[in-house]
Amino acid sequence: MEKEKEKKDIRRLSAxxxxxxxxxxxxxxxxxxxxxxxxxxKSVKTFDEMxxxxxxxxxxxxxxxxxxxxxxxxxxxxxxxxxxNAVQLYDGKVVESVLIPTDTRITACIxxxxxxxxxxxxxxxxxxxxxxxxxxxxxxxxxxxxxxQAEEFFDRPLSNIVLMGMGEPLLNYQNVLxxxxxxxxxxxxxMAARRITLSTVGIPKMIKKMADDQVRxxxxxxxxxxxxxxxxxxxxxxxxxxxxxxxxxxxYWYAHTQRKITFEYVVWKGINDTERDVRALIKFCKAIPSxxxxxxxxxxxxxxYQQADPEALQMYIDMLERHCVTVNVRRSRGKDIDxxxxxLANKELTSIRE
Ligand code: SAH
Numbered sequence: 488m489e490k491e492k493e494k495k496d497i498r499r500l501s502a503x504x505x506x507x508x509x510x511x512x513x514x515x516x517x518x519x520x521x522x523x524x525x526x527x528x529k530s531v532k533t534f535d536e537m538x539x540x541x542x543x544x545x546x547x548x549x550x551x552x553x554x555x556x557x558x559x560x561x562x563x564x565x566x567x568x569x570x571x572n573a574v575q576l577y578d579g580k581v582v583e584s585v586l587i588p589t590d591t592r593i594t595a596c597i598x599x600x601x602x603x604x605x606x607x608x609x610x611x612x613x614x615x616x617x618x619x620x621x622x623x624x625x626x627x628x629x630x631x632x633x634x635x636q637a638e639e640f641f642d643r644p645l646s647n648i649v650l651m652g653m654g655e656p657l658l659n660y661q662n663v664l665x666x667x668x669x670x671x672x673x674x675x676x677x678m679a680a681r682r683i684t685l686s687t688v689g690i691p692k693m694i695k696k697m698a699d700d701q702v703r704x705x706x707x708x709x710x711x712x713x714x715x716x717x718x719x720x721x722x723x724x725x726x727x728x729x730x731x732x733x734x735x736x737x738x739y740w741y742a743h744t745q746r747k748i749t750f751e752y753v754v755w756k757g758i759n760d761t762e763r764d765v766r767a768l769i770k771f772c773k774a775i776p777s778x779x780x781x782x783x784x785x786x787x788x789x790x791x792y793q794q795a796d797p798e799a800l801q802m803y804i805d806m807l808e809r810h811c812v813t814v815n816v817r818r819s820r821g822k823d824i825d826x827x828x829x830x831l832a833n834k835e836l837t838s839i840r841e
Contacts, residue, residue, distance in 0.1 A: 496577075497552035498526055498624040512547050522548075527675045530631050532556055557628040562636075569821030570636055576601070576625055580618060582653050584629040586636050587820050594647040595633035599626060599663050600654025605688055607709075607722045609753070609784070609792040612653045620659040626666035630676060648678065651686040651707070657693040667704060680704045686751065688724045691736035698743035706740060707749040707780075708733070712759045713771035721758070730771065737775050748777040753784045755792050760799035765806045778813035785819055 500508070505519050518540060525537045534540075534548045555577040563571045570586040582598035602615035629652075634645040648670065650656045656663045667683060669675035680703035687694070689708040697706070712718040719725040737748050750772065754760050772779060781803060784794040800816070807814040 494551060494553045496555045496622070496624070497522075497548065498554065499622060500552075508551070512544065514544055518544065523674065526554065527627070527669055527672075530628070555622075555624065557625055557632065559632055563824040564640075565821040565824045567820055567823075568641075569824065570633075570640065571821060571824050572629075572632060572636075574598075574629060574632070576621075582621065582625075582629075584633060584652055585821060586633045586640075588637075588641055588643075592646045593637045593641060593643055594649055595630055595637075595645055596649050596651050597626060597629040597633075598652030598654055599650055599656040599659050603654050604658065605655050605722070605724055607688065607724075609711075609721060609755070609787070611787040614787075615653075617654070617658075620662055621654070623662045623665035623669065626663060627669050627675070630670055630678075634676070645678075646682060648683045649686060649707075650684070655688055655690075656685050657687045657690045657697075660693060660696070664700070664702070667702075671703075684749070688722055689728065689733045689736075690724070691728055691732040694733075694736040695739050698740045701743070703744075705746060705749065706744075707751055708737070710750040710752050710768075710771070710779075712764065713767035714759075714764065717759055717764065734771065734774060737777075741776050748775060750777055750779045751782055752779055753782050754795040754800055754803055755784060756795045756799070758792070760795040760802075762802065762806070765803050768803075769807060769810045769812055772807070772812045773810070778815070779807060780815050780817050782817045783819040785822065 497505075502519065505522065506516060509516060509518050521539055522537065525531045529536075531537060532554060534545045534552075534554070537545055537548075540548075557577075558575045559572045560575040560581065561573040565571070568588040572584050572586075574582050574584055576582065580601045582601055584598060585596040587594045587596060598621065600620050601618040603610070603612045604617035606613045630645070630648060637643055637645040650663065663685070667680070670678050670683070671680045683704040684707050685704055686707040686709060689710070694706070709722070710718075711721050713730060715725065715730050718730065740746075740748065752768070768779070781800065784792065786793055804814055804816065
């Protein structure tokens with residue numbers, strides 16, 4: 488058992504490392520391709536299933552490596568069809584992923600970190616603190632699990648992926664990019680990058696890096712306020728990364744990718760529900776090719792953050808529309824099972840803090 492722990496996860500080897508290992512054991516280089524296919528495209532769980540390799544090679548792989556697995560520990564189904572998975576990682580830590588069905592789409596909402604370091608005051612995940620980054624295979628495997636559930640429960644293919652679960656994807660940049668590469672590769676899941684959306688608090692430096700790296704997926708930014716003092720109160724990241732810096736990075740993104748940004752925005756009672764807040768949002772949106780998703784808030788406790796009155800929401804919609812800013816209202820899904828946005832860190836999960 489002790490020895491098991493020392494073995495390296497084969498999916499964490501670089502192409503060169505795998506090639507070197509195959510050379511050491513006297514295997515032909517083309518075996519690397521076969522092994523990669525088994526590991527990613529076919530998602531096998533054991534070396535034994537790699538039936539086009541010799542038994543000897545399978546045994547050698549087994550002696551040197553493990554294939555770490557995620558396990559869907561607990562699956563809950565909401566009355567609206569939403570499925571929430573508590574996903575156990577190889578080291579016992581838990582993240583959550585959610586399947587969200589609509590008439591036209593089946594979306595997987597996946598996590599990128601265990602916990603989060605960013606401390607947005609309204610978010611449940613923030614209370615867990617960050618414990619570790621997910622590895623590329625752990626991000627990938629969440630998609631595989633939801634893809635299977637889409638087939639099993641809905642008889643429909645998974646159509647979209649949003650990185651809106653636990654964690655800040657841009658603080659686990661390399662692993663997230665590697666996972667997306669595999670998800671979009673024909674040697675992986677072959678999904679279209681334009682059906683993937685990465686959601687971030689908005690880290691200007693990393694947004695520019697993504698643009699430089701010519702990523703092909705969509706970008707969503709959790710804005711919540713276009714007034715610095717208000718946003719800094721909600722999201723401490725704004726203290727060191729102002730809205731002006733964010734705007735500059737988003738313009739850079741648009742110039743390089745030609746893809747509009749989606750702003751995620753919750754309207755809270757007494758916090759950002761005045762006309763002044765809407766005006767600032769309109770000004771911000773006018774400067775950046777974008778649209779706004781107004782998200783229904785899921786209260787995580789009875790603290791200061793509560794959903795604004797319907798009149799305030801209507802004021803946002805009316806004013807934004809009057810100024811030709813595209814706006815959608817996103818109703819909450821999976822509320823009865825705590826699968827709703829920002830609520831992934833439910834009662835059970837808080838126990839992983841220890
Ligand atoms: N760190 C990334 C992705 C995870 S949060 C980000 O900040 O975008 C995904 C989205 O859920 C963000 O827009 C976040 O602001 C929002 N969110 C967090 N808690 C929420 C809650 N209780 N109700 C509604 N949305 C919430």
